Amino acid sequence: MAKQHKWGILAPGRIAAKFANGLKVLGNAELYAVGSRDAGRAKRFAEEHGFRKHYGSYEELVGDPDVDVIYIASPHSEHYEQTLLCLRNKKAVLCEKAFSLNSRETDEMIAEARRQDVFLMEALWPPFQPFYLKAHEIVRSGVLGDIINMHAWFSFIPPYDPVDRKFNISLGGGSLLDIGIYPVIDALSFLGVPDEVKADASFGQTRSEESIAAVLKYNSGKLATIYSSFRTNNGIGCDLFCEKGNLTVSRGRDMNQRVILDIHGKEKETFVFTPPALGYHWEAEEVMNCLDRQLKESPAVPLSFSAGLMLTLDRIRESAGIVFPGRD
Ligand SMILES: NC(=O)c1ccc[n+]([C@@H]2O[C@H](COP(=O)([O-])OP(=O)(O)OC[C@H]3O[C@@H](n4cnc5c(N)ncnc54)[C@H](OP(=O)(O)O)[C@@H]3O)[C@@H](O)[C@H]2O)c1
Structure with missing residues (x-):
């Protein structure tokens, strides 16, 4: 049992x-x-x-x-x-x-x-969501050839509350760590940790960052652009621009997840996923599978991924001038 x-x-x-x-x-x-x-x-x-x-x-x-x-x-x-x-x-x-x-x-x-x-x-x-798994399966299959560049985004407009963690810099507030982390995850999962980072941000009344745009550059010449904001509402997604076509991965406010495969010269194919729930149980399931196998980290979310993710977030913050007082 x-x-x-x-x-x-x-x-x-x-x-x-x-x-x-x-x-x-x-x-x-x-x-x-x-x-x-x-x-x-x-x-x-x-x-x-x-x-x-x-x-x-x-x-x-x-x-x-x-x-x-x-x-x-x-x-x-x-x-x-x-x-x-x-x-x-x-x-x-x-x-x-x-x-x-x-x-x-x-x-x-x-x-x-x-x-x-x-x-x-x-x-x-993301690593457990059907749209993310499908997008990675398509990229791995090679039908799109190499990814050349990509753009990833996440924005929504939360109710303004200066003491809420989203706007309170002493709690790590700002769009970057809350939602900008998702486009950064996309960049890292498709292209790896970038070699160069340039970013800029705008700040709100509490001095927390409210919008951020970043360019992640790789020594191979590949570019990933990242956008997140608490001032606009355009959901979450990413576009991969590839040698043989494009892949759009998005999740709208209706929670439906879409993966649109657009190979040059072919009919577009759309895959729609409607997960039965928000999907947090997949994270818990992964943890328990790992514990059952006496693993100390998850193969799906290795600690090296978390380290690369935080390093990239640090570089974005440094370039954009985002400071967490006493914690930098
Ligand atoms: N994976 C996702 O899809 C997802 C979605 C939303 C949020 N998150 C993440 O989940 C975390 C919590 O987000 P949330 O929106 O649930 O936060 P929240 O409701 O604002 O706060 C969660 C709880 O943290 C505790 N807490 C401990 N120290 C605190 C402090 N100094 N100030 C305020 N609260 C403090 C409080 O519980 P007690 O006082 O009762 O101990 C509070 O109820 C964040 O890291 C966020 O990025 C993830």
């Missing part, structure tokens, strides 16, 4: 609720414990989602000897310290993106996981 993995949720906010719903569809995931800075919030979340235990501090959660794996769902600024806390208590960790505020912190998190010999994975959503 498959091992039941006892999950702990650290920081029961908005995404944690969606993730908990994802856990409910997995037969080998036990919704076990919740840890919040506020005991009442932990209790309410536990009761709403059917967790057995609830704690009014993160320390109590990681101190529970029965917790197998912890999902960290706090703002970006908190991930570094909380991941170290979990790893040092020998808890496997699935930590939300962005993994930390900078490369130094990400590298330390990875080093600590290796020192403690404990599983660590960044909760990246």
Whole structure:
């Protein structure tokens, strides 16, 4: 019989609720414990989602000897310290993106996981999505030839709230770490870590970045342009411009995922995917598969990918003048 993995949720906010719903569809995931800075919030979340235990501090959660794996769902600024806390208590960790505020912190998190010999994975959503898998399958098949250049984007307009993590620079606010990370993931997954980065940004009332455009350049001459913004609303996607045609990958507000294959001289082909749910359960499933196999990192989201991703985000921030005070 498959091992039941006892999950702990650290920081029961908005995404944690969606993730908990994802856990409910997995037969080998036990919704076990919740840890919040506020005991009442932990209790309410536990009761709403059917967790057995609830704690009014993160320390109590990681101190529970029965917790197998912890999902960290706090703002970006908190991930570094909380991941170290979990790893040092020998808890496997699935930590939300962005993994930390900078490369130094990400590298330390990875080093600590290796020192403690404990599983660590960044909760990246795309690698498990049907549109992403289909796009990579098409590129690997060679029908488009080599990718020459690409453009990737993500924008939406959140309600303005200066204390919300999206606009609060002390919590790692700005579009880049929240949504700009996705076009950067696209660039890295199709072309690898860039050799040169140029970027510029515009800033809002809280001095957090609200729009960013970046050019990632590779020694091969390939270019990837990246756009993210909290001021426009054009969903998420990327265009690959290739030797023999183009591939457009997008997800609209209706959640439908589209992959449009446009080979020069041929009829366009469109693949539409309508995932049954948001898909967070695929991340949890990957974690449990890895734990069952005694792996310390995921082959689908290796720690080297997270390190390259954070290095690229650092370079974009440096070029665009985005600073997280006290954390750079
Ligand atoms: N993968 C995805 O598709 C996806 C989607 C949305 C968000 N995310 C990521 O998930 C993470 C959380 O996002 P969210 O929108 O769920 O955040 P949120 O609702 O603003 O906050 C989540 C929780 O973090 C805890 N927290 C700990 N320290 C905090 C601090 N200093 N200030 C504020 N809250 C603090 C709070 O819980 P307690 O006080 O109860 O402990 C809060 O409820 C971010 O890293 C974000 O990028 C991922």
